[in-house]
Amino acid sequence: MKENLEFIYHIPPRILFGPGSLEKLRNEKLPGKKALIVISAGGSMKKLGYLDRLVDILKSLKIEYVVFDKILPNPIKKHVMEGAQIAREEKCDFVIGLGGGSSIDSAKSIAIMVNNPGDYWDYIIGGTGKGKPIEKPVLPIVAITTTAGTGTEADPWTVITNEETNEKIGFGNQYTFPTLSVVDPELMLSVPPHLTAYQGFDTFFHSVEGFIAKIATPISDLYALKSVELIAKYLPICVKDGKNLLARTYVALANTLAGFVESTSSCTSEHSLEHALSAFHPELPHGAGLIMVSEAYHTFFASKVPEKYIQLAKAMGVDVDSLPAEERPFAFVKAMKKLQEECGVGNLKMSDYGIKEDEIEKLADNAIKTMGGLFEMDPYKLSFEEAVEILRKAYK
């Protein structure tokens, strides 16, 4: 494949990276005087003391705040609209997302809707979204991530589910990048093993998909291969020993790099397929859904762009050159399966989350209809039948 040497490169967020970086927020100029703090409904930001720490920093900077604490693991449109209304009523002039991807993505979508009229889905491109242009300013966004999964602190994307239509669609533009992001691995030490694995594989697939995507560039490739290397080395350590700060730091770095990949390349149809699964089965964690689809998906694509998969296998530390030529592209799939086993997620089943085999055509159809754009990013154009076949092979 010829390298793509014509592109627009733009990753504007200022990122405070590393252990202890939350405290460094005290030295920063925040982009407003009153924040809407967006956190999950689960209560962990309060229990872990992270909300108190943030509030203390805001107070020291003489910044007012309101807390909006309703976000679900698969965040929904209703809460975007509610959060925006509160921000409007309370005259907040910026939004802080504190937590995992769901809280930060919601913060981004709320930031869009504070000044823009109508319904969030009026602006969404794809599915039943009306694709209207965003005409009023998006509020500045600060992202403080407590997980290593979505890379949202380093990309413009927000993924929200329309709970009325079962559509889970990614959206964003150059104004939905955070202006300031905090990636403090100390905040990630308490993520439990199974979520660490799900989130880590979300990171992993952002990088893998961004590497095989048609619009990949030599710069996005740098990020993708390093991110894959770091996940392969350090994710199993984080799963087994969550308190290992060095391993957490490298996985956090892999995640930020994967966010860079998403900013400069794209996910592929693997993400569309998963979004269909978790749009209809919101209790399915996104990373788990990706893992379920991954073996069938990447076996298929390894036969289409073998040279890309050989590079991915090398990034995972496989001594590819010692293998027979015909096995080399699939060495990546093997290494990925082994990594999943090491992380305790080698045998996830769709049926355990209530997904039925006879839903598969509906799910493939939903993936193409709501997130067809990502199919255009694939290095080989999947037909509906091939998408169904991948899901069928992935089903257990």
Added chain:
Amino acid sequence: MKENLEFIYHIPPRILFGPGSLEKLRNEKLPGKKALIVISAGGSMKKLGYLDRLVDILKSLKIEYVVFDKILPNPIKKHVMEGAQIAREEKCDFVIGLGGGSSIDSAKSIAIMVNNPGDYWDYIIGGTGKGKPIEKPVLPIVAITTTAGTGTEADPWTVITNEETNEKIGFGNQYTFPTLSVVDPELMLSVPPHLTAYQGFDTFFHSVEGFIAKIATPISDLYALKSVELIAKYLPICVKDGKNLLARTYVALANTLAGFVESTSSCTSEHSLEHALSAFHPELPHGAGLIMVSEAYHTFFASKVPEKYIQLAKAMGVDVDSLPAEERPFAFVKAMKKLQEECGVGNLKMSDYGIKEDEIEKLADNAIKTMGGLFEMDPYKLSFEEAVEILRKAYK
């Protein structure tokens, strides 16, 4: 050396990269209504038709402009002050640097001085600079680079010579990043061989120095090693066959990546030493000065941080593992010398530019006094005597 995992990452410019990207400026929102266009005194921007092309684009976007065409190859403070006065009188609300590093750096420094009172040297940190804070807004900066050398389109730095005091000092902060940059290798096709080589080695040393610098991070290392790899592969082709667009594109990419290195790591004292040479001998091209210093400099540092130099040699394509252990760190210096020879710059002499051997102590002293900050970035702290010794070894 332990990796540096605590850092602030910030590279905000929107970069239009690749052949034909100048035309893509037509689709962008520029950051103002009236531009000061800063170009060199040499006349090449007019002769090559680049100024006309830019003016045509501005007209199509209904943007007014004034041209300031006095910039010298080693740009001086006097022209910064003059440009700022014109921008003020003409009510320009943004600045476009069109050309090589000298024009873009001047555009940055002019953008600082339009709204800020007093003399440019009032704000400079180092030497006789007064280090005052910049209190008024810096005008937005657009960078259109026609050379691959300084990386200034992708970093916040501007290097200006104070012609009254013979000080050449780099300066910048988060507001002196270009908001928008164009890196169009088609504009680089006409750079003559010797300048292609000088500029390419400037890029090369930004990456090499940024890789050995104390504040290097795993992300700046990605940029640095890729940049070194691309220069080693493609610079000799550009020197021999200037019209080779693919080679020009890869060298332009190396240069943008080196700009990222400068944004996320730092130059080291090699740059301070060269700035002293060209501050006293302004006819010496910066890249040529770096080449003159490089063999002695990197031989010295290869003995201090051998593992870093082994990685650099690998990036240059050297099969380091096949060498005896004691030769490995110096394999980089050998490969660099070979690259210099391939590019026709293997035998540059300080004496050819009027530099006298008995100036060396004065030059080392100037380097430490005016750009001592970069000595702090070295992986080993050079004494004055060691700096003198490096220059003495480099002298011919």
